[in-house]
Amino acid sequence: MARVTDFSAEAKDALFAAGWTPGRRVDIADWCARLTESGVAVHDSAKAFLAEFGKISIEFSGKGISRAREAFSIDPSLCLGEEGRFFEWGQLIGKIIVPVGELDEGRSFLGIDEDGAIYLVVDWLGKFGSGCAGIESLVLGVAPETIYDSYPKS
Structure with a gap:
C-alpha cells in the first residue's frame, strides 16, 4: 500500500486530483476475470496495484523531467486484445507482465x-520503476x- 510520503508533492497533488488516496481500494473482480479468461495469469502484485490505482486517469501533457508528460x-x-504482446515480452525477460492500462x-x-x-x-519494452517510483x-x-x-x- 502506497503512503503519501512515497510521492513528491507534485505527484501527490496529481494523484489526489485524479481520485487516489492512501489505502484506496477499488473492485478488481471484473478485470481479473476478463484477464484470466483471455489467458493472463493475474499475480498478487498486479491485484494489489489495480486495487489501489485502478480507475486512476491523469490527463495532462507538457514538459516532464526526461520525457514529455503524457496522459x-x-x-x-484498455489493453484487451493485446495480451499476446505482454506475454511475449514477459517471456523474453522471464517475468509475467500483466496489462494494467494505457x-x-x-x-x-x-x-x-x-x-x-x-x-x-509497445514494439519496444521500457521499465518506469517499481511500485510508487514507477507511478511517480x-x-x-x-x-x-x-x-x-x-x-x-528470431
Whole structure:
C-alpha cells in the first residue's frame, strides 16, 4: 500500500486530483476475470496495484523531467486484445507482465510484473520503476529505462 510520503508533492497533488488516496481500494473482480479468461495469469502484485490505482486517469501533457508528460489510465480493459504482446515480452525477460492500462491515449500500454515493476509495452519494452517510483515516473515525465529497443528477431 502506497503512503503519501512515497510521492513528491507534485505527484501527490496529481494523484489526489485524479481520485487516489492512501489505502484506496477499488473492485478488481471484473478485470481479473476478463484477464484470466483471455489467458493472463493475474499475480498478487498486479491485484494489489489495480486495487489501489485502478480507475486512476491523469490527463495532462507538457514538459516532464526526461520525457514529455503524457496522459495515462490505469484500466486493464484498455489493453484487451493485446495480451499476446505482454506475454511475449514477459517471456523474453522471464517475468509475467500483466496489462494494467494505457499511456498517451492508447499509443502505448502499461504492465506490471510480479515484483511490482511498471513497464511501457509497445514494439519496444521500457521499465518506469517499481511500485510508487514507477507511478511517480509516469506522473512527472521520467523516461523509462529501455529493456529492449525492439522486439528481437528470431
